Amino acid sequence: MIIQIKGNVKYPITLDPSVWIFDDRKVKLEEAFTPSTVPNEDVIESNSKLNKPPVNHSIKKYNKKELLEHSYLMPIQEFIENAEADKQVSEAILKTTDNNEHTITYSELLESFLLFSIDGKQIKENGPAYLYYGDGSNQDDPIKGIKVIELI
Numbered sequence: 001m002i003i004q005i006k007g008n009v010k011y012p013i014t015l016d017p018s019v020w021i022f023d024d025r026k027v028k029l030e031e032a033f034t035p036s037t038v039p040n041e042d043v044i045e046s047n048s049k050l051n052k053p054p055v056n057h058s059i060k061k062y063n064k065k066e067l068l069e070h071s072y073l074m075p076i077q078e079f080i081e082n083a084e085a086d087k088q089v090s091e092a093i094l095k096t097t098d099n100n101e102h103t104i105t106y107s108e109l110l111e112s113f114l115l116f117s118i119d120g121k122q123i124k125e126n127g128p129a130y131l132y133y134g135d136g137s138n139q140d141d142p143i144k145g146i147k148v149i150e151l152i
Contacts, residue, residue: 001128003114007093007151010084017116017128020074021067029071032113033136068120073113073132080110080151089151094131097145106151108133115142 003015020026085106092109094102104112111134116123123129126144 001122003129003146004148005079005083005151006148008086008089009151010086011082013079013083015079017074017114018122020116021072021120023074025078026072026074027113029073029115032073032132033139070117071115071119072117073115076112076114077110080149083151085151091152093148093150093152094143094146095148095150096143097126097147102143109149111135114146
């Protein structure tokens, strides 16, 4: 239940969505596509210039009930940036567990989210993650079963 980021990158990365439930960067699904939380170009640019958001830097007591009642997404941009894509990368091929491939633009990928938890549980069926576009345009039909993100 891992996701590989590979292709025209300096550092291929393997992601384990099962550990994201305690990550400070996660976003609740029901809040992700409201106008105040959809990342826009100004927010993305300012985030890239400022310090990155903390990743489990604070020790919090998590409300277990809350974690088990909500579905969570993880913004994908920081993971893609850490892989250091080549400058010529313009697209990403999303390979799924059902052996399908979906091609999206690199900019769409950077603004996307990965759904990794439904009602506080790891996604087993069609998992390990679903991809949602940053604008929420595919909320009713996310790309399911993401196992490889290949940058081309």
